[in-house]
Amino acid sequence: MIGVLKSELFKLRTTRATKIVVICSVALPAIIFGLTSAFAFTNGEVGDSLVSMVGNFAPLTGLLLGVVGVLCSTQEYSQGTIRITLVATPNRLKVFVAKLLTTLVVSVASALLMLLLCLLLSQVVLSTRNVTFELIGSDIRVLFSAVILSAFLSILGLSLGLIFKSSPGAISALLLWPTILEGMVFGLLSVAFDNNMMKFAPVQGNGFRLIATYVGTDENTWLVSLTYFSAFVAVFAVLGAVLFARRDA
Amino acid sequence: MIVVENLTKSYGSKKAVDNLSFSVTSGRVTGFLGPNGSGKSTTMRCMLGLDKPDAGIATFDGRKYTDIESPLTHVGSLLDAGDAHKGRTARNHLRWIAMTNGISASRVDAVLQMVGMQDAARTKVGKFSLGMRQRLGLAVALLGDPKVVILDEPANGLDPEGIRWTREVMRHLANEGRSVLVSSHQLVELSLVADDLIVIGQGKLISSGPIGNFMTQHAKTWVRVVSPQFDALAALVTAQGGTVERTPDGGDFHAISAITVGNIAAANNIVLHELSPQTGSLEEAFLDATDASVEYRGQSTTTNVWDAPQP
Numbered sequence: 117m118i119g120v121l122k123s124e125l126f127k128l129r130t131t132r133a134t135k136i137v138v139i140c141s142v143a144l145p146a147i148i149f150g151l152t153s154a155f156a157f158t159n160g161e162v163g164d165s166l167v168s169m170v171g172n173f174a175p176l177t178g179l180l181l182g183v184v185g186v187l188c189s190t191q192e193y194s195q196g197t198i199r200i201t202l203v204a205t206p207n208r209l210k211v212f213v214a215k216l217l218t219t220l221v222v223s224v225a226s227a228l229l230m231l232l233l234c235l236l237l238s239q240v241v242l243s244t245r246n247v248t249f250e251l252i253g254s255d256i257r258v259l260f261s262a263v264i265l266s267a268f269l270s271i272l273g274l275s276l277g278l279i280f281k282s283s284p285g286a287i288s289a290l291l292l293w294p295t296i297l298e299g300m301v302f303g304l305l306s307v308a309f310d311n312n313m314m315k316f317a318p319v320q321g322n323g324f325r326l327i328a329t330y331v332g333t334d335e336n337t338w339l340v341s342l343t344y345f346s347a348f349v350a351v352f353a354v355l356g357a358v359l360f361a362r363r364d365a
Numbered sequence: 366m367i368v369v370e371n372l373t374k375s376y377g378s379k380k381a382v383d384n385l386s387f388s389v390t391s392g393r394v395t396g397f398l399g400p401n402g403s404g405k406s407t408t409m410r411c412m413l414g415l416d417k418p419d420a421g422i423a424t425f426d427g428r429k430y431t432d433i434e435s436p437l438t439h440v441g442s443l444l445d446a447g448d449a450h451k452g453r454t455a456r457n458h459l460r461w462i463a464m465t466n467g468i469s470a471s472r473v474d475a476v477l478q479m480v481g482m483q484d485a486a487r488t489k490v491g492k493f494s495l496g497m498r499q500r501l502g503l504a505v506a507l508l509g510d511p512k513v514v515i516l517d518e519p520a521n522g523l524d525p526e527g528i529r530w531t532r533e534v535m536r537h538l539a540n541e542g543r544s545v546l547v548s549s550h551q552l553v554e555l556s557l558v559a560d561d562l563i564v565i566g567q568g569k570l571i572s573s574g575p576i577g578n579f580m581t582q583h584a585k586t587w588v589r590v591v592s593p594q595f596d597a598l599a600a601l602v603t604a605q606g607g608t609v610e611r612t613p614d615g616g617d618f619h620a621i622s623a624i625t626v627g628n629i630a631a632a633n634n635i636v637l638h639e640l641s642p643q644t645g646s647l648e649e650a651f652l653d654a655t656d657a658s659v660e661y662r663g664q665s666t667t668t669n670v671w672d673a674p675q676p
Contacts, residue, residue, distance in 0.1 A: 123464035130457045131450060196448035199415055200505065203442055204465040206414045206431040365415040 117214070120205050124188075124218040127197075134187050141180035141266075142226050145173035146233035153238040167255040170234050171327035174262035175294075177230050178269035178323075181223040182290045185273025188219050189356075190283040199365050208361045215274060216353070223270035227263045254329065257338070261326035264342070268323065268349045275349070275356035294319035318348035366391050367412070367513060367544055372421035374404075374411055374568075381407040383568035385421070389546045389561075391512075394539045396559035396576070397548040400655050404568035405548045406444070409517055413442055425513050437466040437509030443516045446498040451491030455482055455501050458490055459508060468509055476504040481530075495522030503534065514538055516547045520554055532558045556647035566655045576647070584650035588623045591615035591639035598635050602626060615639065 128134050152169060192198040205211050273290050280286040298317045305313035312334045314321040322341040331337060336344060367389035374382040382404040389395045399405045410416040412423040414431040422429065425440050433439050449458050459473040477483050480500040485493070493501065499522055506514055516535070520528045528551070535558050539545050546563075549555045562579045564572040572579050591614055592598055599609045599616060607621030615638075618626055623642040630637050 119464050119467050123461045126457070126461045126464060127450075130453050130461070132452050191450065195450040196445060197450055199410075199444055199448050200462055201465075202415055203413050203444075204437055204462050206433075206436060362417075364410070364417060 117210060120210055120214040121217060123204075124214045125221070128184075128188060128218060128222060131187070131191060133191070134184050137180055137183050137187065138222065138226050141177045141184070142230045142233060144180075145170075145177055145230050146237055149173065149234040150237040150241060153241040167258050168329050170231060171258040171262055171329065173230070173234065174227070174265050174327045175324050177227055177262070178223075178266040179291060179294070181226055181266045182269040182273030183287055184222060184226075185219045185270040185275075186277040186283060186286040186290060188215055189274055189277030190281060190286055193281045194283060202365050209357070212278075212357045212360055216271065219270045219274045220267055223266045224263055227266035231259050231262060258327050258329060261338070265323055265326055268345060271353055272349050275352035278356035278360045279352070294323070318345055322348075367423065367425055367546060368427075369408070369412065369423045370421055372408060372411055372418050372423060374407055374416060374418045380568050382411065382418070385565065385568065385570055387563045387570060387573045389513075389544045389563075391544045392539055392542045393560040394535050394545045394547060394558050395561040395563060396555045397546055397563050397565075398552070398555070398651055398655075399548075399565040399571075403565050403655070405565065406517055407568075408565070409442070409444060409515055409546075409548070412515065413440070413444075415444075435466040435509070437462070437468065437511065439509070439511055440513045440515065441506035441509055441511035442514070443499075443502040443506040443519055445517065446495065446502040446521070449490040449498065449501060452489060454487045454489055455493075455504075456486040458501065459504060462505055463508055466509055472508065472510070476507050479507060480504045496524060496527050499523055499531075500527070503531070511543070513544045514546070516545070518549055519547060520549060520551050528554055552648040552651055553646070564651065564654055571654050579654070580644060580647065580650055582650075583654040584647070585619075585645040585653075587643050588618040588621065588626050589615065589639060589641045589643050590618060590626060590637065592630070592635060592637050594635045597633070598626075598630055601629050601633060601635075605629065617643070 149169065192201055201211060202208065205214075269290075273286070276286040276289050277283070280289065298320050299314075302314045302317040302321060305316075315334065315336050322336060323345040325331070325335065325341045326338060326345065328335075369388070370386050372382050372385045373380070385404070385408060397405055397408075407416060411418045411421075412430060414429075425433065430436060430440060453461075456473060456477065459476065460470060462468075463470065463473050474483070474486070477486050480503050482497065482500055482504065485497065490498065490501065499519060503516070503519060506516060514535075519535075520531045523531060532554060535545050535547060539560070547555070547559070556576065559576050561574060562572065562576050563570070564579065572582065587610075589612075590598065595615055599618075602618050602621055603609060605621060605625065607626070608619045610617045610619065623640060627637075627640055629635075630640070
């Protein structure tokens with residue numbers, strides 16, 4: 117199993133597309149955050165808006181790491197290496213678990229790095245203006261949620277990749293569903309039922325809500341959101357694993 | 366040793382492999398032949414666990430491929446030379462494969478040298494010619510120093526030197542006691558290296574056994590004769606049930622053995638300048654054996670299809 121894991125990590129490390137996406141998922145938020153820090157907080161107070169801003173980058177990083185998950189599986193099909201992978205390791209469950217763990221390791225490490233970079237950069241920028249901030253309990257929860265969100269979105273990406281077997285299909289599903297389609301569907305349902313149906317939206321209403329600093333009365337609590345979102349991702353992960361195990365390569 | 370028993374695989378209503386059974390012996394090169402779409406690649410994929418057969422089993426020294434721990438050290442395979450990430454270097458391509466089966470990095474360098482690609486080790490696969498990719502594919506097959514080697518069209522895209530090298534590699538592997546199963550459309554090449562043949566058509570076994578048996582069964586044989594008294598000899602041979610085909614410098618006798626022709630000539634004091642038994646090529650034998658099972662057939666150029674009116 118260790119050999120398969122090392123191999124999967126090596127595969128990710130030696131493909132340009134995944135490297136670029138990982139770098140973007142870390143660097144883009146850090147750059148934007150650095151620039152924002154340079155021009156914001158001019159009154160000398162940070163409050164909880166800084167951590168809230170960091171949290172707001174989590175969906176972007178998460179979705180980009182979801183793309184890494186997609187590439188982890190679909191590149192094997194597009195380049196034909198899936199046949200060699202399965203000839204080298206005929207136990208498909210082992211391959212799936214190795215891909216899952218690899219994606220998780222990369223996404224958690226990238227999300228942590230992104231948070232660290234954002235906070236460090238803002239600390240450096242703000243210290244030049246003698247503005248300081250400290251992380252408090254709720255901030256830690258937001259930062260922790262950002263890591264969880266990235267991990268789950270990367271698993272979702274990997275699963276969609278195994279289901280679709282093609283990058284365009286899987287990436288379209290990964291990006292369009294949470295950003296456009298889910299809002300439309302659950303927005304219309306909210307109008308139809310005259311109720312806040314967005315709390316049933318798995319990604320926008322629960323996944324992205326994990327990083328919210330405030331929870332409204334008609335919204336799910338953090339724990340409910342986490343359970344709901346993880347169940348949603350788990351369904352796709354199981355479907356991806358089953359299809360991967362059963363399909364001809 | 367490879368044993369395939371009653372292997373059956375369908376895609377929808379089409380049976381790609383139909384109750385196929387054969388065995389591949391150690392220390393011999395076994396050619397795997399069949400027309401396009403006859404099920405060769407599907408059989409190989411089923412043997413390696415890539416496709417799940419509807420029925421039947423393939424075993425390597427008594428074990429299913431999927432049950433073998435570190436399978437690359439037992440069975441090496443080349444299914445498609447294009448199965449490599451174009452952005453990875455040759456060495457990195459071999460390294461990730463080696464890692465899965467606990468094969469050392471030094472073995473990676475050794476196989477690269479073995480296939481003559483040590484200078485291209487750090488070149489990206491996307492820059493390789495088809496021939497280079499075939500060599501890399503062979504390196505993958507040899508990576509685990511396996512006892513069984515399965516190669517699907519290994520000489521495809523190689524230059525004459527590469528083809529000869531591939532032939533020598535296969536011969537060398539068999540001489541070391543390994544089982545080598547190779548599918549190829551280059552029948553001349555295969556006839557030079559194969560000890561045994563497995564011929565399939567429309568997923569079914571047509572022939573299996575030593576190449577000599579296959580040739581005896583399916584290749585045409587005739588007797589070539591050059592003689593100043595050819596017409597007299599032809600008349601005598603025809604009387605004995607043979608048929609005659611004239612050539613510019615003599616003729617070919619069919620349906621009669623060289624010994625009989627020689628005896629007839631001797632008994633009648635006919636001078637012979639040449640008397641040689643002739644055998645058709647493996648290609649002709651293959652075409653004869655698979656004629657009934659060819660699925661996709663081009664129109665003969667003698668009907669001048671190129672001059673046909675365009676729609």
